[in-house]
Amino acid sequence: MSNIQRNSHIENVAIEWLVKLNRDTVPSELEAEFMAWLQSSPAHQAAYIRAEQLWQRGEALQKLAQTTAQQPVKANFYFGWQGLSACAAILIxxxxxxxxxxxxxxxxxxxxxxxxxxxxxxxxxxxxxxxxxxxxxxxxxxxxxxxxxxxxxxxxxxxxxxxxxxxxxxxxxxxxxxxxxxxxxxxxxxxxxxxxxxxxxxxxxxxxxxxxxxxxxxxxxxxxxxxxxxxxxxxxxxxxKNLSWRKQHLVFRGQPLRDVVEELNRYSSTVIVLGDASLANKNVTAVIQLGEKGVTAETLGSALQLNVTKDNSGRVVLSR
The missing domain is CATH 2.60.120.1440 (Jelly Rolls)
Structure with missing residues (x-):
């Protein structure tokens, strides 16, 4: 499987998860299975943030249908829960x-x-x-x-x-x-x-x-x-959702990136900053597992198509 095919497969799986979780009631076993998939790779986390963005624009199911029409096996999913997105894992x-x-x-x-x-x-x-x-x-x-x-x-x-x-x-x-x-x-x-x-x-x-x-x-x-x-x-x-930190993850529903960064900085001595002031109001929908700050920034940067670097003081910088 080529890298392009692999990335396409991951994005389709992310959309399938989004649909499965988009129910009024989500079994705890299904949520645990989703969190295990989410935390297993930064690529999964970035793909899920992109899936949420497609979902908000109404393009997620259309993209999945176009892809699965070319495959011999069709996926079965349920409509359900809105809201969970991606991020990196941290041990608290x-x-x-x-x-x-x-x-x-x-x-x-x-x-x-x-x-x-x-x-x-x-x-x-x-x-x-x-x-x-x-x-x-x-x-x-x-x-x-x-x-x-x-x-x-x-x-x-x-x-x-x-x-x-x-x-x-x-x-x-x-x-x-x-x-x-x-x-x-x-x-x-x-x-x-x-x-x-x-x-x-x-x-x-x-x-x-x-x-x-x-x-x-x-x-x-x-x-x-x-x-x-x-x-x-x-x-x-x-x-x-507001108190999701009790389960060691943070849920953001369209919050400005500046607020997301401010909240993440409460949990680590490694500081994230915005290298471009115009990014402050960029909306973010994501579930961020409290974890290693560098991985979290890498995931956000990848999903939002931002560059992630470190400055001379060791701060993680998000920029265009």
Whole structure:
């Protein structure tokens, strides 16, 4: 098989995967098989990004039909899920910690380096996944469960306890729940709250530690403390996709390349930069497996037809 034939075959397989995954319900086994194929080669990853671009223009099935008409075997596929695309594989260090119960308040500190994630099991059955470059303190008493998010981002799966509310304290305000699954992220100027399951209240604690609720979030809603203070309504989002970092990959749906690069740079000390300012608004649709930054940049560059080089300081540069 020539290189041209091999590349054409890979692109057709990528389109077939896109069609198979374009269902309302995707079995976990099928998704795992897809991720294994995606991670097995940068060529697969680049081909899948191109397939997504063809799909958005309505050309993917037409291209597949033209190719398969020339082949003795036809592919069978299902129509389904929109959204997954390509990228490179990275190993993220994941640790697991068990917190022992304490009769008195004890402040426990946890922190991750860039590119690390930390699994924390709390003694009440709650679980925390601390994302890259993040830090938090945990303080439990007989009447209160308090987590202080000092920096970065964390996902919380909170065990229900009506007698002890679960508070996440940030620089901008307090997030209170009884039992739910949600994420809190510190940005440069604000705090973003995303709800996957249950209900989450945002507000402030007065000097007497009485919680004053400002807004109540429900599943697939997202807001910030700044937006809440301005009286803006929470955004309706796909929380599962928005919080895809929990599964060690990032999902982008038409985001500008500058935002994609900014997000990738949260996970590695190797910095990606844009060598051409005009690339900043280039839309990217992709699923990027958190992995080796150089491979990720190579994959993006190949799929978007960009050059990938390194400058004298070791930064990865994407340019035309």
């Amino acid at each position: 260090v994941c640790l697991c910690v068990w917190l022992l119960p304490s009769a008195q308040q004890e402040i426990l500190h946890f922190q991750t380096a860039k590119g690390q994630q930390l699994h924390i099991d709390l003694n009440d059955g709650s679980k925390v996944l601390l994302n890259t470059s993040s830090a938090l303190d945990v303080a439990y008493t007989s009447s209160q469960r308090t987590v202080s998010l000092l920096q970065g981002e964390a996902f919380f799966d909170v065990a229900k306890d009506t007698k002890r509310p679960f508070d996440v304290e940030t620089h901008q305000g307090t997030v209170r729940v009884v039992g739910t699954r949600f994420a809190v992220q510190h940005t440069e100027l604000d705090t973003v709250i995303t709800v996957l399951e249950g209900k989450v209240a945002l507000g402030d604690k007065s000097d007497s530690s009485i919680f004053e609720q400002a807004v109540l979030l429900t599943p697939n809603q997202q807001t910030t403390f700044a937006e809440t203070k301005l009286g803006l309504k929470p955004k309706v989002i796909d929380a599962e």
